[in-house]
Amino acid sequence: MKAILLEKPGQFRLLEQEAPSAPDPGTALVRVRHVGICGTDLHAFRGEQPFFTYPRILGHELSVEVIATESADPSLAVGTLCAVEPYFDCGTCPACVRGKPNCCLNLKVFGVHIDGGMREFVHIPTSKLHPSTSLSSEQLALVEPLAIGAHAVSRAQLTPHERVLVVGAGPIGLAVTQFALLAGAQVTVMDISEPRLAFCQRLWPHIACLHAHGDALALLQHEVGDDLPPVVFDATGNPHSMHAAFSYVGYAGRLIFVGLFQGDVSFHDPDFHRRELTLLSSRNANSTDFRRVIDHLESGRIDIAPWITHRTTSDTALESFLHWFDSKSNLLKGVIAFAPTGETL
Ligand SMILES: NC(=O)c1ccc[n+]([C@@H]2O[C@H](COP(=O)([O-])OP(=O)(O)OC[C@H]3O[C@@H](n4cnc5c(N)ncnc54)[C@H](O)[C@@H]3O)[C@@H](O)[C@H]2O)c1
Ligand SMILES: [Zn+2]
Ligand SMILES: [Zn+2]
Known part of the structure; x- marks a missing residue:
């Protein structure tokens, strides 16, 4: 499968990775649909993110399609589109126990501390998938920054x-x-x-x-x-x-x-x-914030479409990044369509 790797500051590379394995219990195998780009990615690219380690696959603003899961939850049936809550908490530290998983002492942000979503398939804990039957995958990719x-x-x-x-x-x-x-x-x-x-x-x-x-x-x-x-x-x-x-x-x-x-x-x-x-x-966001954002998008109270100033596909992303990450690009929100060439999203 195709992946975009940030090898070191200033250098992305398109690479082929092994096909993904079947999902473990509690996780789903999902196909990445759209990836939003934000300041965190820009800082990682410029080498201005002090806690960042390289090489790293970026991508924490994600919409995905469920491909396989052992979950019996009908809202996560195969084919469902979901927003991803990219904050993977441990569930057992004092912050998690106190109901503040956004402040988890062992927090791993997908696409920041661990490899993220700039690839065709990933495994995501089912508790971090927020489905919608009516939103587009572009809208779902922007749930994360709205949740902040x-x-x-x-x-x-x-x-x-x-x-x-x-x-x-x-x-x-x-x-x-x-x-x-x-x-x-x-x-x-x-x-x-x-x-x-x-x-x-x-x-x-x-x-x-x-x-x-x-x-x-x-x-x-x-x-x-x-x-x-x-x-x-x-x-x-x-x-x-x-x-x-x-x-x-x-x-x-x-x-x-x-x-x-x-x-x-x-x-x-x-x-x-x-x-x-x-x-x-205020740090990150919690599951309730993700659900609230989705409700507002579904009801039309929020229209995210005008926020998207730049679009590209995974095939042209490397070329697009050269322009997007230039300070003169006036990028507000860039979105990558991540699917095999020729496939309609
Ligand atoms: N709390 C969280 O969980 C969380 C999550 C994501 C991002 N962030 C942080 O939020 C901040 C904003 O993120 P963003 O993606 O919107 O960044 P951004 O750089 O796109 O936007 C920052 C804006 O602040 C403006 N600005 C800078 N200095 C200013 C000043 N002195 N007076 C008035 N305006 C000024 C800039 O012109 C710019 O428009 C960053 O620090 C980012 O790291 C926090
Ligand atoms: Zn972001
Ligand atoms: Zn924790």
Whole structure:
């Protein structure tokens, strides 16, 4: 079977692997249908992912078709399309036992810590398959990044009409925005990138989009006055933005770090205390977030199609990556159709 291997930073290779074996009990053999590309893949390609080891088969945003399973669950019958929850937890560590498998101490993210889905067939634990009988395989491949946003918004426990600022309009910030809007919040989005803001404004013409150039706090105050938003999500992964985000939160507000980076973030304690702020982090997503995203997609409350800016197939992926991973490509979400040449998806 065909697989795309990231041999080392900057170098992908198409290779032939052995045909897959029959699935073990508790797992399914699935055929990969679509693979989404995100910042994590980009950082792995550029060699900027500190915990990454090479060679590695990437691919953690996946839709798959069930080929074989011992499971008697009728919702996972052969031929069913599913989204994959790529966070493989151990089920026994203190975090898992406490009902937080997204924080598992032994977490293996498929396509990050272990080889992932950029190949024709893989084995997936059946508990990590989320089926849908009505969604397309392109839609199902994008459930994972949406689930990150769904989880972050559930951490914030928004109330209807609450004012929310989302800093960073990449796929993750947009996913947060989407779920904040579904929760009935009034959302403002801020970014330093005009193309990203323009994209966001096209998705939601009614929300305020702020171009954060120069003094971002002054800009925000100019927009909202002195009554700063009670909820701020930072989805930038930029330490300067994460530091500055403390000053964007109104009295008794919540700051949620969805974006992350490998380092320390500091804040001025008197400002933090004076406003009695709450700082929250959000990590990955849980099965309930995946099901919620699928429900919203199935009902049409979320339309993911406009998010896909780039498409390719497994046959042309290596060539496409050369353009996609260029900073000038304006990639928001790229999707690879992964199926034998000539087969209709
Ligand atoms: N919590 C999780 O489980 C989880 C999961 C996936 C990704 N992430 C993280 O979320 C972050 C965002 O991911 P993404 O794929 O959307 O990344 P991205 O790079 O596509 O988007 C980040 C956006 O932030 C903007 N930005 C950067 N600095 C800024 C600043 N100072 N002020 C305002 N905007 C600024 C950029 O212009 C960009 O549009 C990354 O740190 C990523 O690692 C977290
Ligand atoms: Zn991703
Ligand atoms: Zn665990």
